[in-house]
Structures are given as C-alpha cells and as structure tokens.
Amino acid sequence: MEKRLLPANIVEQVKGVFKEMEGKVTALFFKTDRRCDYCKTGEQLLKELAEINEKLSYEVHDIDSERARQFEIEVAPSIILLTADGDDKGVRFLGIPAGHEFGTLLQNIVSFSKGAKPDLSEESLKKIGAIDSPVDIKVFVTTTCPYCPKAVLMAHNIAMANKNIKAYMVEANEFEELSKKYGVSSVPQIVINDKVTFVGAYPEGQFVEQVLNAL
Amino acid sequence: MEFFDVGSAKKTDIKDRYDVIIIGGGPGGITAAIYAVQAGLKPLIIEKALDGGQMNNTQAVENWSGFSSISGMDLSEKMADHARAFDVPFAYNEVVDVELEGQEKAVILDNGKKLNSRVLIISTGSNPRDLGAKGEEQFKGKGISYCATCDGHFFADKHIAVIGGGNSALDESLYLSKMVRKITVVQNLAKLTADKLLQDKLNATGKVEYIYNSVVDSVEGDSQLSAISIRNVDSGNITRLPVEGMFVFIGLIPNSGFLKGKLKLNDFGYVPTDENMETEIEGIYAVGDVREKEVRQIVTAAADGAIAIYHAARSYFDE
Numbered sequence: 001m002e003k004r005l006l007p008a009n010i011v012e013q014v015k016g017v018f019k020e021m022e023g024k025v026t027a028l029f030f031k032t033d034r035r036c037d038y039c040k041t042g043e044q045l046l047k048e049l050a051e052i053n054e055k056l057s058y059e060v061h062d063i064d065s066e067r068a069r070q071f072e073i074e075v076a077p078s079i080i081l082l083t084a085d086g087d088d089k090g091v092r093f094l095g096i097p098a099g100h101e102f103g104t105l106l107q108n109i110v111s112f113s114k115g116a117k118p119d120l121s122e123e124s125l126k127k128i129g130a131i132d133s134p135v136d137i138k139v140f141v142t143t144t145c146p147y148c149p150k151a152v153l154m155a156h157n158i159a160m161a162n163k164n165i166k167a168y169m170v171e172a173n174e175f176e177e178l179s180k181k182y183g184v185s186s187v188p189q190i191v192i193n194d195k196v197t198f199v200g201a202y203p204e205g206q207f208v209e210q211v212l213n214a215l
Numbered sequence: 216m217e218f219f220d221v222g223s224a225k226k227t228d229i230k231d232r233y234d235v236i237i238i239g240g241g242p243g244g245i246t247a248a249i250y251a252v253q254a255g256l257k258p259l260i261i262e263k264a265l266d267g268g269q270m271n272n273t274q275a276v277e278n279w280s281g282f283s284s285i286s287g288m289d290l291s292e293k294m295a296d297h298a299r300a301f302d303v304p305f306a307y308n309e310v311v312d313v314e315l316e317g318q319e320k321a322v323i324l325d326n327g328k329k330l331n332s333r334v335l336i337i338s339t340g341s342n343p344r345d346l347g348a349k350g351e352e353q354f355k356g357k358g359i360s361y362c363a364t365c366d367g368h369f370f371a372d373k374h375i376a377v378i379g380g381g382n383s384a385l386d387e388s389l390y391l392s393k394m395v396r397k398i399t400v401v402q403n404l405a406k407l408t409a410d411k412l413l414q415d416k417l418n419a420t421g422k423v424e425y426i427y428n429s430v431v432d433s434v435e436g437d438s439q440l441s442a443i444s445i446r447n448v449d450s451g452n453i454t455r456l457p458v459e460g461m462f463v464f465i466g467l468i469p470n471s472g473f474l475k476g477k478l479k480l481n482d483f484g485y486v487p488t489d490e491n492m493e494t495e496i497e498g499i500y501a502v503g504d505v506r507e508k509e510v511r512q513i514v515t516a517a518a519d520g521a522i523a524i525y526h527a528a529r530s531y532f533d534e
C-alpha cells in the first residue's frame with residue numbers, strides 16, 4: 001500500500017471542515033516531468049482530499065499543456081481552484097500548501113463550493129471592485145510560519161473580489177530562485193505588481209491600501 | 216512534508232452577541248473560554264492568527280505539568296481542541312476597535328463586523344520587541360527576523376547573530392542551530408538569563424559563541440544585511456561582526472495598541488488590573504502577557520483566565 005500523507009486524525013478534521021461544502025469544486029494540479037521535488041506529493045495530497053469528499057475533484061495537467069497556457073501557469077507544482085461553474089477566481093498556490101498553509105487550502109475549497117464569495121468588508125469590496133487594471137499579488141510563505149495563512153487568505157479573498165486580480169501563495173523553499181529574485185528572507189512577504197513590497201500579515205484595511213498603492 | 220495543520224479552517228458560524236468575548240486565543244484566552252462554559256456562559260474566542268498564539272513559536276515547552284516536554288504547536292492544538300470539545304466557537308479575525316462604555320461592550324473586527332458581549336476578556340498577548348538599532352527598519356525582512364520557525368530556512372549554512380539571552384532567545388537559537396552554520400548570541404548582561412537546562416542543550420550543539428555586556432548599535436548591508444556593529448556597554452568600544460542574518464528576541468511588547476485612549480495602560484503598554492484580573496472598567500478583564508505583572512508564562516496566563524471568569528461569572532451573570 002502506498003504511504004498516506006494525511007494522518008487519520010487530520011482526515012477526520014478535514015471531514016468536519018468539508019461538511020460545509022455546498023457545490024462542486026475542481027482543483028487543477030499542474031506538474032512537470034522535469035525536475036520537480038514536490039509534484040508527486042502535491043498530486044497525492046489532492047488525491048487524498050478528493051477521497052474525503054466527492055464534491056472535490058481534481059485534474060492533473062502538465063505545465064506544457066494547453067490548460068497551463070490558458071491559466072498562465074509556468075511552474076510546478078501549482079494548484080488552481082475552479083467553482084462548480086468552472087470559474088477561475090484568480091486563486092493560486094505555487095508549491096504545496098502543507099503545514100500551516102493546509103488550512104488555507106481547505107478554507108478556499110469550502111469557499112469555492114459556495115461560489116467563492118470574498119469574505120471582505122463592504123468598504124474593501126467597493127475599493128477592490130473598482131480596480132480595472134491587472135493586479136498580481138504574490139504572498140511568499142514557509143509552511144512553518146504561523147502568521148502566513150492570514151496573509152494568503154487575505155490575498156485570495158481580494159482576488160475573488162475582482163476578475164483583474166490574481167493572488168499566488170508562493171512556498172518560498174520550493175521556489176528558491178523566485179524567493180531570491182524578490183529578496184525574501186522573512187515571511188509572509190507580499191509583492192504586489194512587482195511595485196509594492198511589505199512583510200507581515202496586515203489587517204484587511206491596510207492590505208487593501210497596499211493593493212491600491214500598487215496600481 | 217512535516218505536518219498538516221487544519222488551522223483556521225476550523226472556524227464556526229459567528230453570532231452577533233455572546234456572554235463573554237475573549238480577544239486572543241492563547242493559553243489565557245482558551246482557559247477563560249473553558250471556565251466560562253463550565254460556569255454556564257457562552258464565550259467566543261477571537262484569534263487573529265493561530266490557536267495558541269505565541270506558544271506556536273516555542274520549540275519545547277517543559278514547564279506545563281502533565282507533559283515533560285511538548286512542542287508549543289502541539290500544546291496549542293491540544294488546548295484549542297479542548298475548548299472545541301466544549302463547543303467554544305472561534306472567530307479568525309483581528310479586532311481593530313472596541314467600545315467599552317456602558318453595560319454592553321462591543322468589538323469591531325477588521326472585516327467591519329461588530330459583536331457585542333456583557334464581559335470582555337483581553338488576552339491579546341505580546342509580540343517580539345524591536346531592537347531600536349540604526350538601520351533596523353531598513354533591513355527588516357532583509358536579513359533581520361523576529362520568528363525563527365518562520366524564517367530559519369532562509370539562513371541554512373549561514374552565520375547568524377541572535378540578540379538576547381533569555382529563554383525565548385535560546386529556545387529559538389536551539390531551533391536555528393539545526394540549520395545554520397554558526398550562531399553568535401549577543402547579550403546585554405554579563406550572563407544569560409535563560410534556564411540552565413536550555414543553556415546546556417544549546418552549548419551541546421557546538422555551534423554557538425557568546426558576546427556579553429553588548430548591545431547592537433547599528434546594522435549594515437547592501438540589499439541584504441551583511442554586518443552588525445556591537446557596542447560594549449562598559450567600555451563603549453564598538454566591534455563589527457559580519458553576519459548574514461540577525462534574529463531578535465530581546466523581550467516583548469504588549470498587543471494593546473487598539474486600547475489606547477479607551478483603557479488605562481501603563482508606561483509600557485501593559486493593562487493594569489486588580490487581583491481579579493478586572494481593569495479599571497467593570498466587565499473588562501485582562502489576562503496573560505498583555506496584563507501588567509511579573510511572571511509571563513503559559514501557566515500564569517492560564518491561571519489569569521480562570522480567575523477572570525470566576526470573578527466575572529459571580530459579578531455579572533449571577534441572578
């Protein structure tokens with residue numbers, strides 16, 4: 001028997017979280033046959049999650065595939081979530097959401113099963129909704145960082161609020177070159193449009209201001 | 216893959232009103248919630264990051280009875296699971312404002328929601344304190360870190376400085392020693408203040424050297440930190456120490472900024488209380504690290520939480 005990633009007690013907890021799921025969710029998993037230390041693990045993780053609740057399914061694609069070009073995915077492993085209607089809400093994971101980021105993936109899955117409605121204040125929704133140019137938010141994390149899930153969830157909720165926004169969780173150890181390029185040595189480090197950079201899990205109002213500063 | 220943490224995905228539906236709202240899900244807040252349920256009250260815990268709070272950053276807790284040694288992360292999970300077994304709801308938000316006047320108290324969350332309660336427990340804990348050295352702001356996130364578990368990986372095989380000689384500094388040094396090449400601990404006093412047991416463990420790694428009676432005067436570098444200047448507090452002499460990273464654990468500042476102007480704080484930002492943990496305002500309590508007191512430990516935070524609820528239940532809910 002293959003070795004399971006998720007321990008039995010975690011599977012039980014995930015079952016509880018997934019009880020909240022309403023509609024179907026599809027996770028697109030992008031891998032490569034070239035060097036990829038974590039591709040097998042990522043695929044295994046989605047497989048085990050999909051076994052827990054039938055509302056979650058997953059597809060595996062190569063980063064050289066048409067599907068990858070469609071979603072502008074160039075690195076592996078990557079995960080994109082789609083709603084029951086097949087809507088891409090700009091929510092992306094580069095690297096495996098393990099450790100403390102596991103909860104982020106689960107919350108996003110539940111949220112997508114309910115149509116991926118952003119959990120933001122009306123004021124933030126108004127400000128983010130008005131953005132009419134592309135925004136790229138990268139949140140660099142390590143899976144051992146207790147403060148990082150808050151920053152990733154915030155970025156993902158902001159992406160859900162506007163079609164022009166894409167928000168990436170980037171696992172800094174898996175994507176070392178990208179981390180070096182952006183000089184990451186503390187997490188969470190947030191980079192917006194390669195223009196605004198800050199370190200730390202800002203509260204909602206301040207995070208939204210930083211997005212507006214990057215326009 | 217080392218572990219999978221369901222974390223804040225365990226959130227529950229949140230109502231508009233509770234008997235007791237507890238701001239902060241560390242040991243003080245969780246214990247208060249457990250005692251509240253036992254007193255027949257309905258509590259809510261509001262946590263901005265992770266169940267257990269700062270405990271998550273401690274590698275090994277060896278002074279919480281019942282466990283000769285347990286990681287801070289595991290203890291956090293056990294405490295939060297205990298509260299959940301008592302049906303305590305958790306909201307994962309940051310409190311940005313409070314209304315403390317009148318019988319009915321209110322907290323305003325960063326998503327704009329307003330929640331009410333009769334009693335408010337402030338258990339917001341504390342965060343690592345800045346050094347105040349020249350250049351510190353510039354190199355935050357560029358070689359200066361305040362969280363070893365978060366950022367340790369970035370300093371694999373490097374020579375780093377750890378500033379501070381207390382339990383936090385040495386606990387985090389022990390964690391960092393697994394990945395870095397060399398650690399120079401810079402302590403402002405003539406000796407370490409950490410527990411002897413922890414000192415022995417760290418010395419056994421063979422990777423650590425100590426500089427005593429010294430403080431960091433300034434930091435320098437190009438795009439990343441490359442050296443720190445250390446001043447001897449007796450002689451005033453300054454020595455330059457080339458390092459690729461610096462971790463700062465010189466003490467804590469209370470998370471009480473959102474209370475300024477609303478509640479009496481002492482000069483350092485801690486909340487003064489009476490022996491029942493009640494603040495100057497009736498129905499508002501402070502427990503754990505954020506409270507003005509001598510001993511800041513997991514066990515004292517938990518005790519504060521129990522005392523606060525014991526008093527609150529009898530004072531405000533005893534009909």
